[in-house]
Amino acid sequence: MTISLIGKSIAASATLKINETAAILKAKGEPIIHLGGGEPKTKAPIDAILAAAAVLNSGEVWYTPADGLLELKQAIIRYTEEFYATKVSPQNIIASSGAKQAIMVALQAILDPNDEVVFPAPYWVSYPEMVKMCGAIPVVAYPEDGSFQPTIEDIERVVTSYTKAVIINSPNNPSGAIYSEKFISDIVQFCEDRNIYLIMDDIYHRLIFDDKRPINCYKYAKNDIENSKLILINGISKLYAMTGFRIGWAVANKKLISIMTNIQGHQTSGPSIVVQKAATAALNGVQSSVESLRLTLQNNRDVLVDQFKTFDGIKLEKPQGTFYSFVDFRAYYKDSTKLANFLLDKVRVATVPGVEFGMEGFLRISTCGTIKEITEGIARIKWAVDPNSPNELFIGNRKLLRDWL
Numbered sequence: 479m480t481i482s483l484i485g486k487s488i489a490a491s492a493t494l495k496i497n498e499t500a501a502i503l504k505a506k507g508e509p510i511i512h513l514g515g516g517e518p519k520t521k522a523p524i525d526a527i528l529a530a531a532a533v534l535n536s537g538e539v540w541y542t543p544a545d546g547l548l549e550l551k552q553a554i555i556r557y558t559e560e561f562y563a564t565k566v567s568p569q570n571i572i573a574s575s576g577a578k579q580a581i582m583v584a585l586q587a588i589l590d591p592n593d594e595v596v597f598p599a600p601y602w603v604s605y606p607e608m609v610k611m612c613g614a615i616p617v618v619a620y621p622e623d624g625s626f627q628p629t630i631e632d633i634e635r636v637v638t639s640y641t642k643a644v645i646i647n648s649p650n651n652p653s654g655a656i657y658s659e660k661f662i663s664d665i666v667q668f669c670e671d672r673n674i675y676l677i678m679d680d681i682y683h684r685l686i687f688d689d690k691r692p693i694n695c696y697k698y699a700k701n702d703i704e705n706s707k708l709i710l711i712n713g714i715s716k717l718y719a720m721t722g723f724r725i726g727w728a729v730a731n732k733k734l735i736s737i738m739t740n741i742q743g744h745q746t747s748g749p750s751i752v753v754q755k756a757a758t759a760a761l762n763g764v765q766s767s768v769e770s771l772r773l774t775l776q777n778n779r780d781v782l783v784d785q786f787k788t789f790d791g792i793k794l795e796k797p798q799g800t801f802y803s804f805v806d807f808r809a810y811y812k813d814s815t816k817l818a819n820f821l822l823d824k825v826r827v828a829t830v831p832g833v834e835f836g837m838e839g840f841l842r843i844s845t846c847g848t849i850k851e852i853t854e855g856i857a858r859i860k861w862a863v864d865p866n867s868p869n870e871l872f873i874g875n876r877k878l879l880r881d882w883l
């Protein structure tokens with residue numbers, strides 16, 4: 479069988495792989511605690527459900543324009559005005575099947591083979607693979623101080639004449655860090671000065687804690703939108719707990735959006751009308767579910783941070799947003815893949831290895847579950863990892879013996 483070079487270079491999604499393994503074990507009746515997930519477990523807003531049901535009931539489930547329905551774009555225009563204080567027109571917007579597709583289509587529209595795309599570590603697992611799928615080269619900027627906060631110098635160090643774009647994701651998956659306002663202002667100016675595309679992946683922008691305010695990249699842009707290489711990515715998956723609906727969008731200059739529309743038109747056509755109607759209703763409807771999710775996640779984050787305080791040698795930078803924490807286990811284990819497999823095998827806790835996000839020795843631990851899952855999951859991890867743990871642990875009526883170091 480002949481497989482393309484690009485095809486062979488693409489790794490399976492680590493997070494999807496973990497979900498699959500955990501689901502198989504759970505189906506076998508294993509007492510799995512899934513702390514590896516990347517989606518809230520609350521229900522989608524009722525407005526969205528009713529809107530989707532109404533299209534289905536009508537039976538008129540047909541193609542839409544390749545860049546999305548006008549009514550969805552109008553909801554996105556309002557959203558952009560409300561949260562970014564920026565007026566855009568429908569031709570500045572493309573609605574895609576998830577933020578993932580919006581990013582992918584943007585990359586396909588701007589990258590030539592061997593172009594470079596820079597993003598800071600830790601990074602979302604899909605960025606390197608998406609860049610590779612365009613025949614381009616992912617380049618990671620490692621913060622020099624080892625923290626989760628990149629500086630403009632960290633980025634500048636790896637930018638070359640081949641750099642076509644920088645991708646920034648704040649609040650960040652996997653660290654939960656919010657990049658400083660200074661960094662966002664610096665990176666917007668830096669990309670404008672160097673004439674580089676800046677993809678701002680704002681998918682978690684309202685899931686932030688401790689009275690923080692979302693940072694608006696447009697505030698620092700000097701170029702008007704038609705002369706700008708800023709591409710703003712957003713979506714409904716995380717904020718509205720609508721991961722399975724698959725709607726995300728990009729806001730950018732009209733020329734770029736028209737190229738992205740051509741690409742998407744041949745790739746998938748417009749997203750399903752059913753989910754576009756649902757997304758429109760979610761954006762236009764009652765917003766209390768976003769605030770309630772945010773408060774739940776903040777509470778879960780507090781519980782997780784408290785649990786880890788009882789854990790010697792573990793380092794954790796308090797997440798400021800998202801539903802992830804990126805925990806430094808290097809005092810116990812250097813190899814995060816081995817550690818994640820060990821935890822799944824011995825104590826049935828699913829996590830995601832940090833190496834997949836560009837940082838070895840860390841695990842991404844999610845706070846999407848219940849308080850019980852978080853506390854019990856961390857207690858099991860502690861028992862497995864800490865050499866001072868007692869010899870036995872009960873999971874339900876199953877007795878585990880600590881027969882390793």
Ligand SMILES: Cc1ncc(COP(=O)(O)O)c(C=O)c1O
Pocket residue numbers: 516575576577578579602647651679681713714715721724725726
């Ligand atoms: C940083 C980041 N960007 C984009 C996405 C994609 O979201 P969507 O479900 O809208 O495709 C995710 C999903 O995990 C993400 O974590």
